[in-house]
Amino acid sequence: MTVQKILIVDDAPADRLMLSRCLRARQPDIEIVQVERAEEALVFLRQQVTDCMFLDIHLPGHSGIEFLEGLRQAGLMPCAVVAMTGSGSDRVAVEALKSGAHDYLPKGRVNEVSLWDALAYAVSRYQLQRETRQRELQLEELNQELERKDRIKTQFVANASHELRTPVAAITGLIGLMQRTELVEEQRKLISSMKSCCDTLLLVVDDLIDLTKIESGALELHNRPFRLGQVCEQVLETVQILAQDKGLELHCRVDSEISRWVHGDPSRLRQILYNLVGNAIKFTPSGSVSISVAEKGADCLRFEVMDSGIGISEAVQQRLFEPHFQTGSLDHRAKGSGLGLAIVRSLVQRMGGEVGVLSRPGRGSTFWFEVPLAGAPEGQEESAPTAQGSQHERGFRLLVAEDNPIAARVLALQLQHLGHEVTVVSDGRRAVELASSGQYQAVIMDCQMPELDGFEATRRLRESYSQHQLPIIALTANALLGESTRCQAAGMNDYLVKPAPVADLQRLLEHWVAR
Ligand code: ADP
Numbered sequence: 001m002t003v004q005k006i007l008i009v010d011d012a013p014a015d016r017l018m019l020s021r022c023l024r025a026r027q028p029d030i031e032i033v034q035v036e037r038a039e040e041a042l043v044f045l046r047q048q049v050t051d052c053m054f055l056d057i058h059l060p061g062h063s064g065i066e067f068l069e070g071l072r073q074a075g076l077m078p079c080a081v082v083a084m085t086g087s088g089s090d091r092v093a094v095e096a097l098k099s100g101a102h103d104y105l106p107k108g109r110v111n112e113v114s115l116w117d118a119l120a121y122a123v124s125r126y127q128l129q130r131e132t133r134q135r136e137l138q139l140e141e142l143n144q145e146l147e148r149k150d151r152i153k154t155q156f157v158a159n160a161s162h163e164l165r166t167p168v169a170a171i172t173g174l175i176g177l178m179q180r181t182e183l184v185e186e187q188r189k190l191i192s193s194m195k196s197c198c199d200t201l202l203l204v205v206d207d208l209i210d211l212t213k214i215e216s217g218a219l220e221l222h223n224r225p226f227r228l229g230q231v232c233e234q235v236l237e238t239v240q241i242l243a244q245d246k247g248l249e250l251h252c253r254v255d256s257e258i259s260r261w262v263h264g265d266p267s268r269l270r271q272i273l274y275n276l277v278g279n280a281i282k283f284t285p286s287g288s289v290s291i292s293v294a295e296k297g298a299d300c301l302r303f304e305v306m307d308s309g310i311g312i313s314e315a316v317q318q319r320l321f322e323p324h325f326q327t328g329s330l331d332h333r334a335k336g337s338g339l340g341l342a343i344v345r346s347l348v349q350r351m352g353g354e355v356g357v358l359s360r361p362g363r364g365s366t367f368w369f370e371v372p373l374a375g376a377p378e379g380q381e382e383s384a385p386t387a388q389g390s391q392h393e394r395g396f397r398l399l400v401a402e403d404n405p406i407a408a409r410v411l412a413l414q415l416q417h418l419g420h421e422v423t424v425v426s427d428g429r430r431a432v433e434l435a436s437s438g439q440y441q442a443v444i445m446d447c448q449m450p451e452l453d454g455f456e457a458t459r460r461l462r463e464s465y466s467q468h469q470l471p472i473i474a475l476t477a478n479a480l481l482g483e484s485t486r487c488q489a490a491g492m493n494d495y496l497v498k499p500a501p502v503a504d505l506q507r508l509l510e511h512w513v514a515r
Helices: 013-026 036-047 063-074 090-098 112-179 186-217 227-247 266-282 340-350 403-417 428-435 454-462 485-491 502-512
Strands: 004-010 033-036 052-056 080-084 103-106 223-229 248-254 261-265 288-295 300-307 355-357 365-372 397-401 421-425 443-445 473-478 494-497
Touching: 004 013, 013 033, 013 090, 013 112, 033 036, 036 063, 036 300, 036 340, 036 355, 036 485, 052 063, 052 112, 063 080, 063 090, 063 261, 063 300, 080 090, 080 112, 090 103, 103 112, 103 186, 103 248, 103 288, 186 340, 186 397, 223 227, 227 266, 227 288, 266 300, 266 340, 266 365, 300 494, 340 365, 355 421, 355 428, 403 502, 428 443, 428 454, 443 454, 443 502, 454 485, 473 485, 473 502, 485 494, 494 502
Parallel strands: 004 033, 004 052, 052 080, 080 103, 248 288, 397 421, 397 443, 443 473, 473 494
Antiparallel strands: 223 261, 288 300, 300 365, 355 365
């Protein structure tokens, strides 16, 4: 090992001399700089590249330990350090090592061999530390780069999904309208297949949007009181046909102890259950699927979705909740995106709960989750969506502000089918002008529009009309960026993400518009 420059920091001239002699005995051309005080050492270390510093721990005015500690905390440890202890006490040595020294040597044991051994050891430890630090920095940089790329990817997937959603929504809406026209049998079947393809596409796009929302931390829960039983009933209703087609029995058992009303996000709970029950049906060739809900401690509920299906081996159970993980046969895979369970886990975690699975191949599976859901006072039940419009005595006078002509046309036709009178405008300024006439009972407001966007248009309308006098329901293509908060701040009564099922829109209209 060759070293070029050594710094000795010691207030005792005799000790400095002894160290210099021992060092030069082995390497006569070695450059040695001697200083008496810590302050001088600091100035020197800032200016010169040094291989090793021999530091007397007992310096006048300033302890060597404090000096080392200061260097270490400032991230300035500029070279290898051998702490020179006068007493040979282990305690001082340990303190010196903790403060950043790479080795220590009692002054009483200094000779050529011990000094060079300590020097070699300290230099190699210092180099190792530097290499480790450099690798850490490289890893940090790499990590930051990966996170940056991940953010770009998430944003890209989010943007692409939103771009997809609008045309798919329009197609779905148009198909729905076509289904209400007179059709020959063959056309009806073809259109029904088109509808089912669009519904599947929409589900995949929605899953992608949900996952990107969750990954970017933008998922918001909309907690409110709701009847637990209603959520379970709605899920069962949705999947009933699927179960019937496969000849499966479908059961639901809600513990009678459970308070009927709880406080939480019913649509996210429905989404979790729907994913689990949908999977249970998909992976169960015969037998039964059941949902059970039981109390698990105070204000915590345990949901179980049991099936008598193909089951899952223990080896793959651990990976099930990762995005894109699929173990099903190709036949099953074609019907799923592999995102369902990843979304389930993220939603459950977002609700402050846990999710898991118990399963054995050939013996069925039980997917369970436990979420805190506090009891709530009985409230008003969500009215069932009434897409057919049969429940109205008469429709509402509605103003739709939407700049995409196809989306506007589809929405207008759908609303007209429900019995409403609809006027369409394509920008926010026009929306403010017309709505100010007072002849509309509600405004359905696209958020992104030219001239004046939906937020600003709403703010202007709110100068004259309260939420009660003129309900404004936002339609947004952007589910990612805390949109509900923006909508609320602008004064909108409610919001729906495009493509909003017309039944949801109807539900909000019935809720907000005073008859
Ligand atoms: P997918 O949309 O493909 O169903 P999921 O994330 O919902 O994606 O499920 C991932 C995989 O987990 C499925 O492809 C399937 O292999 C397995 N799986 C999920 N639920 C069950 C179940 N009840 N029984 C057997 N396997 C299941």
